Amino acid sequence: MKKRVTKAIFPVAGKGTRFLPATKSVPKEIMTLVDRPLIQYAIDEARAAGIKEFIFVTSRGKSALEDYFDHSPDLENTLRKAGKDDLLETLKSTNMDSGAIAYIRQHKALGLGHAVWCARRLIGNEPFAVILPDDVIAGQTPCLQQMVEAHAETGGCMVAAMEVQRDKTSSYGVLDGHGEMGSSFPVSGMVEKPNPQDAPSNLAVIGRYILTPDIMRNLSRIKTGSGGEIQLTDAIAAEIDEEREVFGYQFRGERFDCGSKAGFLQATVAFGLAREDLGAEFSNYLHDLMSTRRAAQ
Ligand code: UTP
Helix, strand or coil: CCCCCCEEEEECCCCCHHHCCHHHCCCHHHCEECCEEHHHHHHHHHHHCCCCEEEEEECCCCHHHHHHCCCCHHHHHHHHHCCCHHHHHHHHCCCCCCCCEEEEECCCCCCHHHHHHCCHHHHCCCCEEEECCCEEEECCCCHHHHHHHHHHHHCCEEEEEEECCHHHHHHCEEEECCCCCCEEEECCEEEECCCHHHCCCCEEEEEEEEECCHHHHHHHHCCCCHHHCCCHHHHHHHHHHCCCCEEEEECCCEEEECCCHHHHHHHHHHHHHHCCCCHHHHHHHHHHHHHHHHHHC
16 A cells, blocks of 8 residues: 655755845745745645645754744733634644654755755655745645645655746756646656756646655765756656656646745735735725826826
């Protein structure tokens, strides 16, 4: 029987330079879409997929993340006394059970592959998920849940895939394979950040993975790749070279690249509009704003 995926790694040790100066003191993952930090969206998605153990690969300056998931008895007492039960309920989703969460330091930002490798001793001999909190995915069924369900049928390694415009392939890992929305497909190769003319398809890898422990062994051997970093893509490509199965999964949902300023703004607008308590007012505001701008042109 295939092992269930119950562990997830959250690599959050990057420097987040695209959000300087904010990220000088605020970890990118604590930045908020409306009122919830990016990391909360990632945790909620993991929980929905049945993840029980949450492994954070962090770096210096990320202690705000540890505080975020800690219980805050003073604040909870104050809210309880004030009868603010709805806010108390909101806080509950940020509390993690003792022992459910682990923090590992990546001492040098040597790349995503290296960050994942840093968690090898906590993974053992089980399949595990990797979630990049920068990629926020809105969808009826959370992306990782879709993948865990598909993975129960296929086993092997699985990467989330999304169609991108041809001229954007050099920003992604790109798959050699052909997929359909809401299903998995075999992958026969992967290339990190190819030029459009060299890209094997327009199916890009997005920040959700289900990986076998073999990946940790591959990462131990891998030398630095594209951008002078140890690339996770190279470790997955090595699985294909050794004729072990790798699947793409073309998820249903909308992905926002919250590691970029434009993507973050788009997500803020989309999530703001989707909120029951804010959507109508925000929509009116945007409508008026656009009308005024159009009239001024
Ligand atoms: P990015 O490529 O977005 O890098 O990393 P970054 O440092 O976060 O941001 P910029 O480019 O400087 O603005 C993708 C993911 O991999 C993690 C990041 O935290 C992010 O979740 N990562 C990257 C690590 O954990 N360690 C690394 O050495 C590199």
